[in-house]
Amino acid sequence: xxxxxxxxxxxxxxxxxxxxxxxxxxxxxxxxxxxxxxxxxxxxxxxxxxxxxxxxxxxxxxxxxxxxxxxxxxxxxxxxxxxxxxxxxxxxxxxxxxxxxxxxxxxxxxxxxxxxxxxxxxxxxxxxxxxxxxxxxxxxxxxxxxxxxxxxxxxxxxxxxxxxxxxxxxxxxxxxxxxxxxxxxxxxxxxxxxxxxxxxxxxxxxxxxxxx
Ligand SMILES: C[S@@+](CC[C@H](N)C(=O)[O-])C[C@H]1O[C@@H](n2cnc3c(N)ncnc32)[C@H](O)[C@@H]1O
Numbered sequence: 001x002x003x004x005x006x007x008x009x010x011x012x013x014x015x016x017x018x019x020x021x022x023x024x025x026x027x028x029x030x031x032x033x034x035x036x037x038x039x040x041x042x043x044x045x046x047x048x049x050x051x052x053x054x055x056x057x058x059x060x061x062x063x064x065x066x067x068x069x070x071x072x073x074x075x076x077x078x079x080x081x082x083x084x085x086x087x088x089x090x091x092x093x094x095x096x097x098x099x100x101x102x103x104x105x106x107x108x109x110x111x112x113x114x115x116x117x118x119x120x121x122x123x124x125x126x127x128x129x130x131x132x133x134x135x136x137x138x139x140x141x142x143x144x145x146x147x148x149x150x151x152x153x154x155x156x157x158x159x160x161x162x163x164x165x166x167x168x169x170x171x172x173x174x175x176x177x178x179x180x181x182x183x184x185x186x187x188x189x190x191x192x193x194x195x196x197x198x199x200x201x202x203x204x205x206x207x208x209x210x211x212x
Contacts, residue, residue: 013127015056020081028057028089031123033195035060038120038151039067041191041202047071048117051141053106054124058086065090065098074100074116076109106134111141118142120149125176135183145210148185150176154192154199166198173201180205 011023039060044050046069055061055075065073073093077083083103093099104110106121106128119138128134138148154169173190180188185205193200 012123015079015081017081020079021085024057024082024085027123028059031056032059033193034151034153034198034200035063035122037191037193037195037200037202038122038149039064041149041151041204042118042120042147044068044118045071049074049115051076051109051111051116051119051138053077053109053119053121053138054127055086055101056082056123058082058089058101060122061086061099061101062090062093065093068098071117072098072100074102074111076102076104076106078103078105105129107137109137109141113140114143114146115141116143116146118147118149120151122151123153125150125152126172131175131179132182135179135185139183139185139207142207143210144207146207148180148205148207149202150180151200151202152176153195154201155197156199169199169201173203176203184208 011020015023044067048068048071050064050073052061052075055077061073061075080103083101087101090099102110119142152169152173153166154173155166158167177188177190186208188205191202
């Protein structure tokens, strides 16, 4: 089944309407461990400028901003419902200029070349329309030496109840690793961490050049 192949999955790939609003709150409740894994692998420094793609409810964007003393946590998501929910959740940080929330797709990131030190996406890569080209677009907005973390939900063995489709996660991880290499990322490493009964698998790579 394709990512868009059922109504339920469609709401995770692009939340819409009232159901999408509820799905956003569900993600904020359920995905904390996965998102913390991504932030830990980013190793944020006080002045970093970081981009999240597919911020959903915006909870992780808020946490990223709190790990920065200065710098910026910017987010891009193509769901208008999620853009409203995230803007509401982060309203104080937005007023302080520490968070930016934009609505748009990963294939055309509305930022200039080399705008960010780091970028990440959690439970999102599987929805990207053109993985290698989209990763090249992420690479464009990273400075040389900048870091990318893609965190993907997976399971060690097939699950009986698998609403989040974690059973196919490890093959998704391998596709992400290959696509990152094809898009010109270097020093690619895969890290697994327990997230409840599931795994949070982070594929970490670096844009060539510059300091890591
Ligand atoms: C399953 S949700 C995950 C949300 C959040 N990262 C989390 O882990 O809780 C996927 C999010 O990525 C967004 N998304 C999917 N494909 C996208 C694309 N091509 N460009 C931008 N955002 C995208 C969706 O709108 C949705 O908010």
